[in-house]
Structure formats: C-alpha cells, structure tokens
Amino acid sequence: MTVETKMALTEQDVRSYSAKMNEADWMADFRADALAKAEQLPMPKPDKTKIDKWNFTEFPVHAVESASYSSLDELSEEARALVDKDQQNSIYIQHNNTPAYLSLSEELKAKGVIMTDIFTASREHSDLVKKYFMTDGVKVDEHKLTALHAALMNGGVFVYVPKNVVVEEPIQVLFLHDDEQASLFNHVLIVAEANSSVTYVENYLSTVEESKGLANIVSEVFTGDNAQITYGAVDVLAKGFTTYVNRRGVAGRDSRIDWALGLMNDSDTISESITHLVGNGSHCDMKTVVVGRGKQRQNFTTEIVHWGMDTEGFILKHGVVKEESTCIFNGIGRIAKGATRSNAVQESRVLMLSEKARGDANPILLIDEDDVTAGHAASVGRVDPMQLFYLMSRGISQHEAERLVIHGFLAPVVSKLPIEGVKKQLTEVIERKVR
C-alpha cells in the first residue's frame, strides 16, 4: 500500500525557489521530479520505532531569510566559541537557510579545492554536483523523506578535494539556527578524489527555546581510491524539531571514511548513518555518542556494508539515556557475497540514568560470505554502584562521581573530534544534558 501525502509545496513553489537561489536548471527539474515522488513514496521504517504519528511533512515556511556575516566577530558568543579564529582558515557558515559566511584559504583554492554553498555549487560546479548529488549515495527514491529532502533542499555545502591534494587543516562548517520558524533541509556533499584527504567538522547549533520547523538533513561523502575523509559532527538541534538525519559514505579502493558524531539533539530524531565499503581494502570507523533526555524519542541506525574484499568496519556507539527518553540503537554489520576477508566489528554501550528511560541496543550481523571475521558486543546498564563507591571513597561527591563516570563513558568518541573548540563544545553540551 502506498500512502499519498499532499505536499505543502507545489511544483511551481520548488521551481521558483530554485530560480530564486539561482541554481542550475537541472536542479529545478530534479526538485520537481523528487516532489512528485515524495507524494507517492512510503515513509522509512526505522527498526523498533513507530513514526507514523511523527510530523515529517508539515512546517511553517520553506525558507527564511537571515543576516549574513561580514566577519566572524559578528557571530553570537555561542557560535564564536566553536571557531578558533586564528587558525580556522576554511570555514562556511549558514544562518538558518541563508549562506552567511565563507572563507577558503588561497592556498587551497590554488590547489583546486572547492567549498561553497550547495546552490552556487549546482551552478558553478554543475558537472560534479550532478554526478554525485543523490545518485550513488543517498537515492531520491529511498523513501518519502529522501524525496522530500531533494525537493525542498534549502541549504548545505559542497566540498571537493581534487586528486592528490592533502588538506591539512580541518574544514569547518557551522549551521546556525536561531529562528523558530526555520526548517533545515540541508545537504552536505563531500568528494575526496584519489589520494586526497580532508577533515570536515560540522556543527548544528540551535539557540531557540523550541523550534516549530522540521530538519531533514542528508550528508553524502565519497572517497576515491586511497583517499581519506574524517567527518566530525556535533548536532545540537532544539526541542520541537522533528529530525531526520541521514549520513552516507561511499568508499573507494583502499580509502578510508571515519566518522565521529556527537548526536546531542533535544528533538525527536531518526538518525541513519550508513557507509558502503565498495572498494577493496576500504575502511570505515564510525563512532557515535548520544544523550537522550526529557521525553525525547530517538532512533539511531549505524550500518557498515562490506562490498569490497579486505574491507574493515568498526562501529562504536555509546549512549546515555535519562529521564523518560527512549533511544534505540540499531547497529548493522553487513558483509555481501564476495567481500572476502572482511572484518565487521561493532560495540554498543548504553548507560541508563533513570528507571523510566529506555535504551535498546540491537546489534545485527548479516553475513553472506564465509571467509570473514565479525563480532559484536552490546550492553545496557546503569552506573555501577561500585564505581561510585570507589570515587566517593576518595572524597568526590556522588554528583561529581556520576559526572565523571558519564563523561568517561562518552570519552572514546568525544576525544576523537578533530577541532578543539568543537570537542570542548561537545563536552559542554554533554555536561548540560546529563546534569
């Protein structure tokens, strides 16, 4: 059965938005086609979370206009804390739906590195964007939300690193949200060609009390042969959003995609992170930390799919669930036929801080090949009273002891974030959320 949903926007609306954003013509057609599909396609079915009553389709306005910044000094204090002004040469900032600030070092420009907002990219780097945008990574017709994303995309960034170029300093992207009417349909597209490498770090920072909008976010990340992408993210979207966030990697031969994701939304969230190890010898390390609080409902699927031979995938998830929140952690290691000598390992740890909190760790191994290694470990537990006793026996208060244990529990991911300011922010967000 297909459910037909009448979309809030018409074909004409998305075409005129595309024209207003000065996109390439093909993008307008792409959107129109996606909109038609969105009306027909079914919703995704995240394992163990019922989302039929969640609102993923209604929102106040398609895009809001916000101020851009002429210098980093104009950022709010919270946003400024994320940026190391003296060192951060390559940075893109989006303010709600408005491309608001862009700086890319001359050196990187000279080497052919591209960083620009997604609208401009569709026009100025049309061939590249057309090649990668929702084709081999996330497909338009996976389900209603991917199609809706393609139709309504109202922000995002394109990062391109040519062959043999090593970008030493991390590239930073801030998605600042301070308008409760705004919805975020952001698309991040990162392509690292053969033998190149780049570290990309993004922050979602919501500073409104409660949002009235939707977040439907897609990231697509591609590595060429022997390339490397390190992707760090800290998501802090406000309560009120309904969030769908899909981060997808496609790895070429002997390449490497590493993720360190701090998923700290206060909204109900469906998060899906899948990396396809297509090339032989490719590698993915996927680390996530999550804190759920209040009445938040969240579902996190992390999956690594082994297609190539000798591929290695490591999933590490640590989640803290408190109050009455629910977090489902689905970890999937999939090894396709022919992916000989692959290794799929995953570990999920959930720490529950209250009686009413619910945490579920579901490790799944789907293996179609004999000559492989795979393993998983999962646990759901409470703060160990022996650990608290030990810390308290040294004079540390119970509250502080719990704080230490929780931070320690999340440290394996936090410590992996490549930008100091972002690491610090994640630590502070965790502090705030678990207090």
Added chain:
Amino acid sequence: MATLEIKDLHVEIEGKEILKGVDLTINTNEIHAIMGPNGTGKSTLAQAIMGHPKYVVTSGTITLDGEDVLEMEVDERARAGIFLGMQYPSEITGVTNADFLRSAINAKREEGDEISLMKFIRELDSKMEILEMDEDMATRYLNEGFSGGEKKRNEILQLTMLKPKFAVLDEIDSGLDIDALKIVSKGINEMRGEDFGCLIITHYQRLLDYITPDTVHVMMQGKVVKSGGAELAHKLEEQGYDWIKEELGIEDETVGLEV
C-alpha cells in the same frame, strides 16, 4: 593527635552477621595490623569503616575524634580524613588517573582554593617516582587494564597524594612480588608520622617485615580475639592460628558457616 575509635561494631551483609562486636582504637602516629584467616571479616571491617552501601552496621559506633562516622556519607568520610586502600579497586574508563586525582584533591578544598596545576603535577611526579610508576600511568584511564600490582601501587599513589589522617589498607600486599612489596612499603612508610594512623589488613607477615606495626590484632569469627606487639605477627607466621583457637576454645575460624 586524632583518634579513630570503633566500639562493639556489628555488621551484616545481605542479612548475615559478619562482624560480631569489634573494638579497635587507632591514633595517629600508630600503625596497626589486622591478621586472621580468610573469611573472618577483615574486609568487612574495612568496608564498614568507609561506608560501603552493602555492609549494614546493626549496632556499635565508629567515631573520628568524637564525630559520628556512621552518620556520614562515603565522600564525607573521605573528606573527614579516612582512606580505604581497596582489595579490588574499580576500573573507570574515560577518566584519567591524573584527572581523577585532581578532582579528589580539590573535593577536599574550598572552591576558589583548588590546587594549582603546576603544584599538582610536581607532586604527582615526585610520588610516582617514589612508587616507581611509569609516567604514562598518570594519563591512562583509572585502573583500566592495570595489572594487579599496578592497581595496588595506584592505591598507594592515591594515599600519598590525598594524605588522609587514617588509612585502612586491605591486602595491599596480595599479588605483589618482593620488589613491588618493598616499593609499596616505602610509600606507606613515607606517610608515617604524627598526622597519620594506619590499619593494615594482611594475612602474611612478610609485609610487616618492611612496615613494623605498633600493634597487631588477630581477627576470628568476626571479632578481634587477640592483640599484641609486632612479635605476635612473627608467632602467627611460625605457628599459624591453631594455638590461638586452642587458647580461646574456638572450634572453626570462619564465621557464620551455614549448615
């Protein structure tokens, strides 16, 4: 001078009485040793002094300079000056040894009077040197992956950094080879002095070759059944516990053996 005084202490674990009236007084500047066969309640005494939630005091008192220790939470006991070197220290992932130690030191100090990082590092370095610990032990996660001997050394490191008034050391010598035993003893002897009293729980005399106790107590069936000087430990080493049992008419040394 400070005094830790235990009077007629009765302690239960999961409804089973383990300590059946322990009396013990320790002053600063004194080192006491408790010896006794396995399962007689030595660790129970140690845990009850520190306030382990599983160990329930049903009657009797513990006071520190007249203050009711049993009324205090575990962390308050520590801040009042009691330390327990544990037989099985917990492992805590993600928290470095150094961060943990600094939190513990600062927990005792007033806000705004935290130990300076420089001073802390200097002190940590010098104590680790005395205990012949690898530098990387400071940045490793607390007790995680430490060998048995490393954990014991780390307990003594905490002791020397936190400088409590009274330390209870529960089988700090078990699992140590002779070199490690000497090092650990050196650490404890460093603490000896007017501001420090210690209760050493062991069932081997050999630790007491390096740390001469002022008083030796023998624990059996949940009670202190005999006390004496350092020579008592030697006698126990040579002759075992049978002569005490005979002397006191004790049939079996374990407590509460269920039928």
